[in-house]
Amino acid sequence: MKSLELVNIRKEYGDAVAVDDMNMTIRKGELVSLLGPSGCGKTTTLRMVAGFVAPSAGSVLIDGRDVTHRPPYERNTALVFQSYALFPHMSVAQNVAFGLEMRRMPRAEREAKSLEALRRVRLDHLAERYPRQLSGGQQQRVALARGLVLNPDVFLLDEPLSNLDAKLRAEVRSEIRGLQQALELTTLMVTHDQEEALTMSDGLVLMAGGRVRQSGSAQDLYERPADAFVADFVGRSNVLEGRVEGGSFRMKDGTALPGTAVPTARYYTLRPEKIALTSPDQGVPGTLREVLYLGAQTEYTVLLGTTPVTVIRATPGPDDTLARLRPGDPVGLRWNSADARLLDS
Amino acid sequence: MTKLSRRQFLATTSAAGASALLASPALAQSKELVVGTWGGTFGDLLKANVDEALLVPQGYDVLQEISGPVPRRTKLITERMQRRGSMDAALLADFDMHAAARVGALETLDAGNVPNYDTILPFLKKKTSVPLIYSAHVIVYRKDLVKTPPTSVQALWDPAYKGKIGLSDFLYTSNMAYAAVANGGTVDNYANAEKGVEGWKALEAKLLPSTEAVGQALASGDIWLTIISAARGYSWQKSGIDLAWCVPEEGAFPAVYEAGVPKNARHPEAGLAYMNALLTPDAQVAFAEKMGYLPTVKSAKISPELEARIGFSEAEQNRLWTPDLDFIMENQAGLLDTWNRILKG
Amino acid sequence: MAKLVLPAGLLVLALLGVPMLLMLRYSFNSFDPLYLMKEAFTFGNYARAVVDPYYQKILLTTVAVALASTLLTTLLAYGPAYWLARMEGRWKSKLTILTMFPLLVGGVVRSAGYMALLSSDGLINATLRGLGLITVPLQLLYTPGAVVFATVGIVLPYMILTLASVIESIPRQVEDAAANLGARPGTAFIRVLMPLSLPGVLAGSTLVFILCMNAYATPLLLGGPQFQMMAPAVYDQFARASNWPFGAALAFLLLVVTVALTTLGSSVIARRYKAG
Numbered sequence: 001m002k003s004l005e006l007v008n009i010r011k012e013y014g015d016a017v018a019v020d021d022m023n024m025t026i027r028k029g030e031l032v033s034l035l036g037p038s039g040c041g042k043t044t045t046l047r048m049v050a051g052f053v054a055p056s057a058g059s060v061l062i063d064g065r066d067v068t069h070r071p072p073y074e075r076n077t078a079l080v081f082q083s084y085a086l087f088p089h090m091s092v093a094q095n096v097a098f099g100l101e102m103r104r105m106p107r108a109e110r111e112a113k114s115l116e117a118l119r120r121v122r123l124d125h126l127a128e129r130y131p132r133q134l135s136g137g138q139q140q141r142v143a144l145a146r147g148l149v150l151n152p153d154v155f156l157l158d159e160p161l162s163n164l165d166a167k168l169r170a171e172v173r174s175e176i177r178g179l180q181q182a183l184e185l186t187t188l189m190v191t192h193d194q195e196e197a198l199t200m201s202d203g204l205v206l207m208a209g210g211r212v213r214q215s216g217s218a219q220d221l222y223e224r225p226a227d228a229f230v231a232d233f234v235g236r237s238n239v240l241e242g243r244v245e246g247g248s249f250r251m252k253d254g255t256a257l258p259g260t261a262v263p264t265a266r267y268y269t270l271r272p273e274k275i276a277l278t279s280p281d282q283g284v285p286g287t288l289r290e291v292l293y294l295g296a297q298t299e300y301t302v303l304l305g306t307t308p309v310t311v312i313r314a315t316p317g318p319d320d321t322l323a324r325l326r327p328g329d330p331v332g333l334r335w336n337s338a339d340a341r342l343l344d345s
Numbered sequence: 346m347t348k349l350s351r352r353q354f355l356a357t358t359s360a361a362g363a364s365a366l367l368a369s370p371a372l373a374q375s376k377e378l379v380v381g382t383w384g385g386t387f388g389d390l391l392k393a394n395v396d397e398a399l400l401v402p403q404g405y406d407v408l409q410e411i412s413g414p415v416p417r418r419t420k421l422i423t424e425r426m427q428r429r430g431s432m433d434a435a436l437l438a439d440f441d442m443h444a445a446a447r448v449g450a451l452e453t454l455d456a457g458n459v460p461n462y463d464t465i466l467p468f469l470k471k472k473t474s475v476p477l478i479y480s481a482h483v484i485v486y487r488k489d490l491v492k493t494p495p496t497s498v499q500a501l502w503d504p505a506y507k508g509k510i511g512l513s514d515f516l517y518t519s520n521m522a523y524a525a526v527a528n529g530g531t532v533d534n535y536a537n538a539e540k541g542v543e544g545w546k547a548l549e550a551k552l553l554p555s556t557e558a559v560g561q562a563l564a565s566g567d568i569w570l571t572i573i574s575a576a577r578g579y580s581w582q583k584s585g586i587d588l589a590w591c592v593p594e595e596g597a598f599p600a601v602y603e604a605g606v607p608k609n610a611r612h613p614e615a616g617l618a619y620m621n622a623l624l625t626p627d628a629q630v631a632f633a634e635k636m637g638y639l640p641t642v643k644s645a646k647i648s649p650e651l652e653a654r655i656g657f658s659e660a661e662q663n664r665l666w667t668p669d670l671d672f673i674m675e676n677q678a679g680l681l682d683t684w685n686r687i688l689k690g
Numbered sequence: 691m692a693k694l695v696l697p698a699g700l701l702v703l704a705l706l707g708v709p710m711l712l713m714l715r716y717s718f719n720s721f722d723p724l725y726l727m728k729e730a731f732t733f734g735n736y737a738r739a740v741v742d743p744y745y746q747k748i749l750l751t752t753v754a755v756a757l758a759s760t761l762l763t764t765l766l767a768y769g770p771a772y773w774l775a776r777m778e779g780r781w782k783s784k785l786t787i788l789t790m791f792p793l794l795v796g797g798v799v800r801s802a803g804y805m806a807l808l809s810s811d812g813l814i815n816a817t818l819r820g821l822g823l824i825t826v827p828l829q830l831l832y833t834p835g836a837v838v839f840a841t842v843g844i845v846l847p848y849m850i851l852t853l854a855s856v857i858e859s860i861p862r863q864v865e866d867a868a869a870n871l872g873a874r875p876g877t878a879f880i881r882v883l884m885p886l887s888l889p890g891v892l893a894g895s896t897l898v899f900i901l902c903m904n905a906y907a908t909p910l911l912l913g914g915p916q917f918q919m920m921a922p923a924v925y926d927q928f929a930r931a932s933n934w935p936f937g938a939a940l941a942f943l944l945l946v947v948t949v950a951l952t953t954l955g956s957s958v959i960a961r962r963y964k965a966g
Contacts, residue, residue, distance in 0.1 A: 050870055072869040073878075079870045085863035089885045098881075102872035146871070415929050422726060447724060514915040552915040565810075675723045678931040685926070689916050690744045 003028040003186035004049065004154050009058035011044050011210075018044045020210040022058070026154075026203070029184035031177070033197035036207035037233070042190045045207075046156055049188060050079045062153050073102070078147030079156040082163065084139045086131040092118065092142050093127040099150045117149035118142075120179065137168050144176065148183060155180065157189040161196055173200060194234050198222070206230055227345045231269040238275075238309050240268040249342060253305035257284065258337045265342035272299070272312040274339040277322060283332030288325055298322075302331055309333065376404050378615040381420070381432040384411035386636065394631035399622040405615055414441050421607060425450040430609040433616035436477060439601040440518065440677075443670040446473045452606040458617050461624035464642040474605040475620050478576075478629070478638035481657065481665050482519040482598040485578035485590045486570035487563060495570065498527045498593045502544045510550040511568030513559050517684040518673060519598040520572055522666065526595050533669040535680065542687045552688050563588065574600045579637030579655045592661040599665045602638075717938035727935050735939030745923070745940070749947065752920040755834065755909070756902035759841040760895050763849045766842065767894070771853035772883075776862065786854075789847050797844050798907040804840035805831060805911055832914030837905075840912045845901050849894040856890025857883075892959060896952045903948045920944045 004026040011019040019041040026032045034042040047053040049060055051072035059068040067075050078099070086095050093114050100110035118124040121141035131139055140160065147155060160176060161169045177200050180187050191197050197204055198218045205215040214226040225231035228239050242251040249257045249268045257268055276283070277300060284304060292299040293315065300311040311333065316322035325331065378400065382388055388409055396407040410432060412420075417432075418441040424430040425448060437445070445451055451473035456462040459475060469476040484495050491506070501510060501523060512520055522532045524541025551568050553559045556577065562568040564586050578590040604623055606616035622628060629645035632638045637655045640647065647656075657665070673680075717735055719727040739745050774785055792800060807813045810827035818824045830836055860883065868878035884891075909919040920940065927937030 050866075052866055052869075072866070073872045073874050077870065079867070081863045081867060083861060083863050085861060085867040087864060087867070087882055087886075098868070098873075099871035102877065150871070413929055415932055419726065419932060422724075444724060554910070554915045678721065678723060678933050681926075681931045685918075686744050689918050690747065 003030075003063055004188060005061040005064075006045070006049070007059050007061065009045065009048060009060065010056050011041070011048065011053060012056045017210050019048070019055075022207075022210075022212055024205055024212070024215065026186055026188060028186050029181075030202040031180050031185075031187040031189060031200060032203040032205060033189045033191055033201040034205050034207060035191055035194060035197040035233075036213075038192055040207040041210040042192075042207050043158065046079075046158055046188060046190045049154065050077050050156055051075050076150070076153040077156055078150050078152035078154075079158065080140075080143045080147050080160055082159040084131075084143040084163075086139055086142055086146070088131050090130075091127065092123065092129050092131070092134070095131065095142055096127075096146045096149050099146065103150070113149055114145070117145040120148070121145045121175075136163055136165075137172060140164065140172060141175075144179065148179060148185065151183075153186065155185040155187040157187060159191055159193075160189065161191075161193070169196075176200065198234070204234075206233060208233075225269065225341065225343070228267040228269060228343050231267075231341065231343065236272055236310065236312075238270045238272060240270070240307060240309070241266065242268060244342070251305065251307055253307055255284070255305035255307065257304075257340070258335075262342045265344055267343040267345075269341045269343060270309075270335060270339065272310040274335050275309070275311045276334045277302075277311055277313060277325075278332040278334050280330040280332045283334035285330065285332055288327055288329045288331050290327055291325065300325075300331075302333060304333065376406055376615065377433075377612060378405045378407045378619060379410055379431065379433045379611070380407060380619060381410045381412065381417045381435040383414070383436070384409070390632060390635055394628045395619070395622050395625075399625060399628065400618065403618065405618065407619075414438060417441075418444055421445040421450045422448050424607070425609060427609060429611050430607040432607055433610040433612045434604055434606055434619040436602060436604045439474075439476075439599075439603050440668070440670050440673045442471075442474050442603045442605055444674045445605065446471075447671070447674065450607055452608050452610070452613060452616070454606070454617075454620060459620045459624070461621050461642065461644075464624060464644045466641055466643060469601060469641050471603065474603040475624055476641035477602045477604050477623050478632045478636070479599065479601040479641055480574040480576040480638050480655070481592065482516060482572050482600050483575045483578070483590045483592050484570055484597075485563070485573050485575070485581075485588055487566065487587060488589045489587045490566060490569045494589065495591055496594055498523050498595045500593075501570065501572070502527060502541070502548065504548065506548070506569055508549045508551070509567075509569040510545060510548055511559055511562050511571035512545060512550050512552050512688075513556060513571065513573060514552050514554055515556065516572060517681055518677065519600070521680055521684060522598045522668065523572055526666075532598070532666040533672060535672070535676065538680070539683055539687065542684060546687055550688075560584075560586075572598075574638075575655060575657075576600075576637035576639075582654075592657060592664055594664070596664040596666045597661075598668070601641075713938045713941060716934050717942050719935040721933045721935050723932075726932055735936045736943065738936065739939050739943045748918045748920055748923050749943070751834075751918060752903060752944070753947065753951065755837055755841065755905075755919060756899055758838050759845065759902045760899045762838065762842050763845050763898050764891060764895050767846055767849035767853055771850045771890075772857055774850065775854040775857035786851070789850050789854075792844075792847050796907075797905075798911075800844050801840055801907045801911040804836070804843065804908075808836050808839075808912070831912060832917065834913065834917065836912040837909050837917065837919075840908045841902055841905055844905075844908060845898045848901065849898050852894035852897060853887065853890045856887050856893070860886045888959070892956050896956060899952055899955070900948055903944065903951075 006022055006024045009019055009022040010017070022045060034045060036042050044053055048055050051067070051070060055068060059066050061067070062075065087098065090098065093111070096114035096117055097110045100113060105113070115124055115127060118127055121144055123138060123141050123145065126134065126138065131142065134142065157176070161172055164172055173196065189200065201218060203215065204218060204221050206213045206221060208229060214221055214230045221230060221234045225234060231237040232239050240251050240257070242249055244262060244265050249265065251257065286302040286304040286309070288300060289303050289308065290301040296315060297312050298315045300313070302309050302311060313322065382391060388411060392409065400407050414437055417435060418437055420431065421435055422445060453473055454462060454475060462475065465476060469479060484500060486495060521535060521538040521542065525531060525535045525538035528537035528540045530536030530538060551562065553562055556573070559571055559573055560577070560581050563571065563581060575590050578588050582588045604620055606613055606620060610616045624642050626642065626645040629640035629642055630647055633640055633647045633651060633655065639655060716727065718731050718733070720730040720732055720734065722728045774782065774789065777785065805812070808830040809815070810829070810831065812831070814830060815827040819827065864886070865878060865883060868882045873881060904921050905919065906921040906925065909917055910922045913919065921944070924937050924940045924944065927933045927940060
């Protein structure tokens with residue numbers, strides 16, 4: 001059963017098109033991330049699902065029902081705001097019970113349910129506190145509990161981790177994913193953070209300029225980017241411009257790269273971790289320009305002709321020949337030509 | 346009678362005389378002349394016919410300090426113990442001027458220091474002030490609406506005029522004098538004035554907040570008759586309202602406006618020059634022509650036509666009351682209280 | 691810094707405090723028709739102000755008009771304040787300035803404007819007569835209604851601006867959250883927006899109530915001579931009766947009642963909302 005469906009959704013503000021003919025489906029119990037740079041239309045899309053923004057055209061279907069023209073309070077969605085938007089004048093328990101109260105659930109029942117929801121996020125001991133007495137992470141969990149206690153048709157997360165510090169982020173990430181899977185919540189998450197999107201989602205929708213650039217699984221987007229923008233946005237990529245000439249790809253500076261069978265291409269994309277660093281005679285020759293030590297990994301910048309190419313390798317041991325490389329040294333780059341993606345746009 | 350202590354006195358004057366500081370700069374020039382007066386038409390007439398016509402040619406620099414009569418009287422009384430007062434000449438109604446005279450705040454005037462003093466009509470002569478203009482608070486009525494011309498003060502309590510009697514809130518002293526006389530009292534004791542005011546209340550007399558409001562009410566027919574100065578009756582008549590006025594057989598309340606020189610004036614000679622100028626025939630005639638007030642000096646001659654419209658016959662003149670100004674001064678607060686209680690309570 | 695703050699503080703204290711203390715002292719003096727007052731220490735002025743039914747009625751009228759005006763102002767101001775607070779872009783600042791605009795004109799001038807609107811040949815009566823709805827002009831001026839109407843008009847900008855600044859500080863997302871959780875607009879207003887804007891309502895209504903209690907020009911010009919409120923009564927004592935001690939006592943009575951009512955009002959409202 002399809003749980004959330006957006007059909008040819010479009011939103012215009014005056015002359016500006018915020019979302020352009022968008023189609024998307026989330027199956028029941030799945031978490032799909034809307035990913036894209038700021039201003040790409042992902043938040044507008046989320047707000048259209050919640051009912052805060054009326055689409056200029058197209059429809060929003062929840063469980064097959066058309067809710068396009070329903071006000072927010074008549075849609076059974078639960079939105080966790082980026083700022084959490086807890087009610088500062090209500091206790092944690094009152095915040096969580098608010099939605100149930102709006103659904104006219106008897107007091108005893110809603111108190112029991114809110115406490116259960118708070119237990120799920122391990123905050124039942126803070127039920128009588130007020131939001132201002134909680135840490136950022138705790139407030140985030142109250143916001144989650146306030147949404148999931150409603151057993152919503154669609155769970156909506158707006159940049160849920162952006163207000164948390166790096167350490168807490170990983171913890172909350174797995175907590176959200178755990179809850180979402182345990183409760184089988186159909187979830188739409190908006191994020192600009194590709195790592196968040198890659199690690200938490202069943203599916204990804206990458207947007208730019210109000211349009212969907214590519215949708216699919218994390219692997220689809222990472223391994224098989226539809227265009228140079230996707231390749232660059234999802235994970236890191238060397239996007240090298242040039243054209244196909246006589247069976248090989250020639251970059252703008254003239255350097256030829258091992259070819260593939262495609263007849264035309266504008267971009268040659270290659271993930272940094274797919275490239276091996278060898279001696280100059282064993283691969284495409286270049287010059288090492290910079291070595292960046294990142295701990296477990298080391299990042300090398302190599303000039304092929306005049307074009308910089310990034311290579312990421314596991315940091316070599318002290319006896320390894322790679323450990324002796326210095327900027328200015330001649331090196332060779334080698335990769336499996338199947339790992340390179342030649343793209344027209 | 347206990348006088349104010351010196352400390353008390355200084356505190357009082359510092360509050361009352363804040364504007365005096367502004368009105369009398371420290372670097373006063375010898376020809377400066379500060380006149381405490383009313384503003385509006387009255388102030389403008391003074392400026393044109395006294396200040397600019399008579400005193401500026403003599404080299405005086407006349408400064409009008411405009412305020413209400415009670416604050417001006419208060420200032421005269423409270424400033425009298427200071428070395429220097431804020432005014433060189435002060436204008437007030439006779440009963441207010443009387444209070445200032447009683448506390449010894451005013452310079453004695455005679456032909457020696459005011460050359461025109463001897464031209465003053467005998468019944469208006471006073472030791473410490475000169476009369477500027479006079480008229481009387483008479484019954485002014487709409488000729489077209491009041492069918493039988495009133496001859497007695499009793500007309501003001503005629504049930505036929507229920508709801509059509511107007512009373513100026515400002516003229517409570519005169520109004521209550523009428524009320525006393527109509528009920529067997531006199532202007533010396535105001536006995537039974539209360540009864541008369543209650544009679545007005547019963548007849549739904551209209552209380553009007555300003556002289557202008559009285560004029561408007563007469564013009565619109567909201568009221569048919571009122572007690573106001575004959576001078577006003579004349580000027581409204583000129584503006585086209587069908588009015589007449591009468592001095593009742595029982596008499597009428599005199600309206601005398603006077604000027605005096607504070608003993609502690611900064612420029613007493615300037616104040617005296619001002620007194621003399623006020624008594625000049627030209628100035629007197631100007632007030633008669635513009636405002637309908639009668640000259641206070643024998644030497645001022647107005648045209649017979651004007652005299653017929655604003656003047657009093659000898660019989661009328663003789664009927665004008667001579668109120669006990671001491672009694673009024675002592676009881677004014679009480680009279681106002683009674684007035685307010687009955688008509689506003 | 692302290693060197694700068696101290697003289698300024700003393701100046702403010704002198705400007706505000708000294709005249710007040712002086713008036714307080716006067717209120718215990720006794721009246722003298724000739725010398726204005728006699729130094730004394732009597733509670734007579736206060737006793738008269740409190741016991742006299744005439745002044746009781748004036749005080750009661752004042753409180754009633756102030757309460758009615760404050761309530762009406764709050765009700766009328768909330769909508770525009772919300773609208774202004776949630777507005778975006780260049781119109782917002784323009785409308786804020788427009789709201790402040792009436793404050794540039796004094797209360798006396800604006801009261802005079804209301805006179806022109808309400809008098810028997812004023813705009814309202816002329817319009818109604820022009821439309822043939824009435825033949826005899828309605829008595830609008832010199833009524834308690836006219837005083838409340840004009841007072842509300844005069845204090846409305848203070849209330850709108852106070853409320854707007856508080857509503858602006860309430861994140862819009864909190865309102866969205868209420869709607870998202872199933873609250874209809876009315877419920878969201880009562881359960882979320884209203885309690886959160888309560889500090890603004892309290893601040894605004896306290897300010898407005900004080901302004902109304904001390905209104906001078908409006909009751910004088912629009913209530914007519916028969917309509918009595920405290921500030922004109924105080925002025926009457928100073929400027930017409932020359933009775934400074936009693937005028938000062940009336941002024942302090944007004945002050946005490948105003949302070950007592952605003953304190954009581956804010957604590958009651960605050961408690962009620964905390965309990966709810």
